[in-house]
Amino acid sequence: MLSWLFGSRNPPSPPAPSPSPPSPISRDPWRKIRFDDRARREFVQNYQPRQQGRHLRVLLHGPPGSGKSSFINSIDSALRGKITTRALAATTYDHSFTKKYKSYKIEKKDPGSFYPFIFNDTMGIEKDVKGRVNIEELKLILKGNVREGYKFNPVSSLSESDPSYNNTPTMDDKVSVLVCVVPANTQMDDEVIQKIRDVRDAASELEIPQIAVLTKIDEACPEVNKDVKNVYKSKYIKKQMEAVSAVLGIPLNCIFPVKNYSSEIETDIEMDSVILSAMRKIIDYGDDFLNDQSASDDNCT
Numbered sequence: 001m002l003s004w005l006f007g008s009r010n011p012p013s014p015p016a017p018s019p020s021p022p023s024p025i026s027r028d029p030w031r032k033i034r035f036d037d038r039a040r041r042e043f044v045q046n047y048q049p050r051q052q053g054r055h056l057r058v059l060l061h062g063p064p065g066s067g068k069s070s071f072i073n074s075i076d077s078a079l080r081g082k083i084t085t086r087a088l089a090a091t092t093y094d095h096s097f098t099k100k101y102k103s104y105k106i107e108k109k110d111p112g113s114f115y116p117f118i119f120n121d122t123m124g125i126e127k128d129v130k131g132r133v134n135i136e137e138l139k140l141i142l143k144g145n146v147r148e149g150y151k152f153n154p155v156s157s158l159s160e161s162d163p164s165y166n167n168t169p170t171m172d173d174k175v176s177v178l179v180c181v182v183p184a185n186t187q188m189d190d191e192v193i194q195k196i197r198d199v200r201d202a203a204s205e206l207e208i209p210q211i212a213v214l215t216k217i218d219e220a221c222p223e224v225n226k227d228v229k230n231v232y233k234s235k236y237i238k239k240q241m242e243a244v245s246a247v248l249g250i251p252l253n254c255i256f257p258v259k260n261y262s263s264e265i266e267t268d269i270e271m272d273s274v275i276l277s278a279m280r281k282i283i284d285y286g287d288d289f290l291n292d293q294s295a296s297d298d299n300c301t
């Protein structure tokens with residue numbers, strides 16, 4: 001220091017620059033998917049259950065406002081190539097917006113013909129009593145005991161004498177895949193986690209396969225908001241997926257991060273790719289379930 005003051009020829013070296021913060025993005029993706037994959041779309045579009053004449057019934061559950069209805073709309077939009085909003089999504093979500101047990105089919109290009117999968121939208125699983133879905137009702141839904149149009153009742157469960165109770169469910173009424181929809185941008189309450197686990201346990205007892213969809217990845221990670229192709233490079237999304245896997249007990253390869261169509265007015269091939277990659281897994285699992293069920297039905301007759 002003194003030598004600098006008194007005219008040394010070598011000024012002190014500038015302070016070392018502070019190390020730049022680690023990048024929120026990994027260089028290489030930790031899950032590889034193609035973002036322009038026509039084969040994946042064709043697979044979903046051409047899917048026919050091995051059990052001819054059957055269809056998959058996909059039940060969505062999760063906290064209110066997590067994007068269950070939007071996920072149904074997103075698959076509908078990705079397959080039809082235009083934004084659709086048939087399963088009404090909420091604009092505010094203090095309490096669950098979806099109040100009725102309702103099925104959604106997706107129409108194919110030829111009018112009047114539908115894809116062989118049906119989505120069932122449910123009311124959100126909430127922590128407090130007011131406006132929550134009744135877990136016992138979800139269990140009845142899994143077994144196919146609840147008829148279309150049933151209005152969810154947060155306080156008392158559906159009784160066998162109710163006209164909405166289906167005493168003789170067929171294979172088509174039973175749920176073939178359970179999809180847990182959780183948001184990437186908020187922490188779930190412990191009580192909500194416990195309820196989701198209860199539904200999962202009930203589904204496991206019935207051997208119903210399960211996956212999780214992690215929504216709102218655009219709101220959770222600015223890099224994904226900039227470019228959805230960053231989804232499998234985002235360290236934050238990976239951390240959130242690991243957290244969901246740990247608390248809900250769903251293996252990582254059954255968790256699919258998704259950005260739902262929410263503000264877009266046109267579909268986008270890259271968003272379609274992440275949405276249809278979840279749908280592909282739903283089909284794989286659901287088809288195996290239908291097959292196994294009909295094999296065990298055959299063994300019983």
Ligand SMILES: Nc1nc2c(ncn2[C@@H]2O[C@H](COP(=O)(O)OP(=O)(O)OP(=O)(O)O)[C@@H](O)[C@H]2O)c(=O)[nH]1
Nearest residue numbers: 065066067068069070089090096097098124216260
């Ligand atoms: N940015 C963003 N917004 C989303 C996403 N998914 C859903 N949303 C928005 O979140 C809000 C709630 O979505 P819904 O689809 O109604 O959620 P839900 O789970 O059906 O809610 P309930 O029926 O109330 O249980 C809506 O305003 C959606 O537009 C997403 O991936 N990204």
Ligand SMILES: [Mg+2]
Nearest residue numbers: 068069097098
């Ligand atoms: Mg809804």
